[in-house]
Amino acid sequence: MVDWNAVVGQGREGNTVEEFGLGQRNVRGSRLVEFCTDHNLVLANTWFIHHKRRLYTWARPGDAGRYQIDFIMIRQRFRNQVLDCKTFPGADVDSDHNLLVMKCHLKLKKLKKGKNAKRWDLDKLKEKRVRDCFKEHVAKGLNEKAEGNTIEEEWRVMKNEVSRAAEEMLGRKKISTKNQWITQEILDLIDERRKYKNARNEEGRRGYRRLKN
Structure with a gap:
């Protein structure tokens, strides 16, 4: 997506530009069409029939002229996934250009993701009262457990007691x-x-x- 200050205009150009553009092509527009042709790209907002107010992306000060100089370019292999592409002149985007939106239907490969680990709400430990209670819970739990025979067993006991105290005193952090x-x-x-x-x-x-x- 880019502002090229290029006008490709009306008229079809191979598989790159469809006939539903706006205006007359300028030199920059010709260079843009050459670029898209070399890289197998499609100018999405020239492929759909819309009123001219949904085609222009920039208006000259005083509304003296309206031009289509912003484009969304996609690879030709994904052309059939694009459902629509048009501007929204009334959108408040803090710019002298109109918002250009493309609606598409993507079919992506499904990736298996691991479960997001829920984090303890450690911010509660900043309070002295909570911090002291947490220490007491952990110390009490460790004192009641028998010492393990190996380092691994002792580590497992400590981990379980810290986790149990965190579950009771801190809870999970809300994202x-x-x-x-x-x-x-x-x-x-x-x-x-x-x-x-x-x-x-x-x-x-x-x-x-x-x-x-």
């Missing part, structure tokens, strides 16, 4: 799916900024800049 610095306040500001995305008046543009900052 958060959201970055800790992303707060609800930030999410609310993002939603509010999205309202000013396509504002045409100066007040709307000021509101967008303020919320972006």
Whole structure:
């Protein structure tokens, strides 16, 4: 995925460019087509019929002209896995380019993965009360167990007692799916900024800049 400042335009070009592009081809567009042909690539967003507002990826300041200069390139062997490719002009992506999205259906080889090891919640040991109780649990358990005959047996006893104490006192650490610095306040500001995305008046543009900052 790349912005080449290249316009391939309308018209089919072998197996690389389909006829549903936008505009007239320029020199950079010709070089891009040559590059894709040499490397067996397909320009995905020229293969699907859409309204022109779903084809352009960049608009000249003042909306004086609309151009298709961003492309998603894939290998020709995966062409039949691409279901759709188009732009979303209304998406708030903090850019003067439109969001370009490709929908595809991938068939990947299934890999066998081992079970994710659940980690102890060691942050609780930062509290003195929890730390002292943990030490007492481990010491008590070791005192009640008979000493092993070998180093391996002694190590197994110690490991089991530490694990048992951790299970009772610490528990497992919960993995958060959201970055800790992303707060609800930030999410609310993002939603509010999205309202000013396509504002045409100066007040709307000021509101967008303020919320972006």
